[in-house]
Amino acid sequence: MKKWMRWEDYVAGICGLYAALSVFWTRQSSASMTLMLVFGILLIVSGVLNLSMPGTPWLEYVQCALGVLLFISPWIGAYSDHTGAAWTSWITGIVAAGVTAAAIKPAMDAHHRMMPSH
Incomplete structure (x- = not known):
């Protein structure tokens, strides 16, 4: 698996970027x-780390968890009634979690190929 080539990690990072920047144009609570x-920036960071270190399954799990946390954040932060913010969290969170979940198996396979066999 080559560095900087996985589209799934780019998509997750873009979802994080969109979520983080959307605070400027959607109605927000604190x-x-x-x-x-927080979850947007962490998705960006996890996307960059996954792109730079392919074949690291634990990073994929972290990125997937961040997408899920972004998805459920409207209920955690009690902002599900803020339509723009809630829908942004739901959509970007589920997309990030979904594409990352699809990338876990290939990351695990790459990790196994990179490990020396005994």
Whole structure:
């Protein structure tokens, strides 16, 4: 698996970027702004790490968990009634989690190929 080649990690990073930047054009509460910024930035970081270190399955699991956390954040932060912020969290979170979940098996296969056999 080559560095900087996995489209799934680019998609997850873009979802994080969109979630983080959307706080500027959607109606926010303090909880929604905090959660969207934190999970958005963490998705960007995990996407870059996954792109730079392919074949690292634990990073894929972390990225998938971040997508799920972004998806459930409207209920955690009680902002599900803020339509723009909630829908942004739901859509970007489920897309990030979905594409990352699809990338876990290939990452595990690459990890096994890179490990020396005894």
